[in-house]
Amino acid sequence: MKPKIIVYKKVDKKVLELIEDTCKVVYFEKLDSQNFPVFLEELKDAEGLIGSGLKVDHELLDQAPQLKIVCNISVGYDNLDLTALAERRIMATNTPDVLNDTVADTIMGLILSTARRIPELDQWVKTGQWESGLGEKWFGVDVHHKVLGIIGMGGIGSDVAKRAHYGFDMEILYHNRSRNEAAEQKYGATYCSLEELLKKSDFVCLMTPLTPQTVNLIGKREFELMKESAIFINASRGKTVDEEALIHALKTGQIYGAGLDVFVQEPVNMDNPLLSMNNVVTLPHIGSATYETRFKMAMIAATNLVTGLKGDVPPNLLK
């Protein structure tokens, strides 16, 4: 008999076909409060779970006694309690690398949009304010030849560095726990302490995973160290930043602006002060959201799933 698996995110039908070759699929295009009880019912005899963002912890796993594998359609896996999964000998996988270029493009988009005030000027044109010449109050700041500090020079960070170095002649600083020699050699990136990076960068780009060590990695003290002209970019996870401290830094002119793809609360609350600031450009967590990349990510996750259920080691098994 085919193992039962649950897909809890909208995926292309080719992805479903790949899984259906060897599994019986229960498909939820998305999970919400209405269908969650049905999902939990289905989970009771499911052997696999594939999707993104669902919190998988002891509480959920208690309701999934047959589960053998959990496959994220994402590179980040802060939604998974890996210890709880390991205790129950349940495999977990993610989709690294395939999205690096796409997320790096999004980050460059945030850098350019914030520095050159593209969303604000778009509104200026569309609301008929372009009646005379553009006054100085609408000018932005240059991106090219500036200093870009990348906190988290991994797969995505390196592709941001590539674009910034070759496309924008930027000087790259970076901070990790360990050196990334490839980024140093290929993009002339210079390793430095977090403090030095914050003091020297015109653009600070946060790209670490969310872990117990990176919760609120950037907070009051870190914003105080940044230049008043600094633009802060976050496409990692909302909780890597102390959002209250970010709001304070933007309100008081401690930093110039911010480009944000992620928030502590997602979808973001409409009363979040960040939404009413002209010097903040926001995106709805769409770093990897292109047709091509999301399709590839889902195919990779599906391959992880069927490989694991066959009894082989999935290509992206998390330790």
Ligand SMILES: NC(=O)C1=CN([C@@H]2O[C@H](COP(=O)(O)OP(=O)(O)OC[C@H]3O[C@@H](n4cnc5c(N)ncnc54)[C@H](OP(=O)(O)O)[C@@H]3O)[C@@H](O)[C@H]2O)C=CC1
């Ligand atoms: N906005 C979006 O849509 C997307 C967001 N993401 C987020 O981006 C994250 C990074 O992805 P990816 O580049 O593939 O991951 P990688 O693992 O390739 O890179 C992460 C980097 O962060 C560094 N890092 C980890 N912990 C710390 C720390 N405590 N202090 C300083 N640096 C640290 C690592 O270096 P070292 O280990 O040496 O410290 C590594 O260089 C994902 O985990 C996810 O949360 C990813 C895709 C899309």
Ligand SMILES: O=CC(=O)O
């Ligand atoms: O946030 C997206 C991811 O892939 O992680």
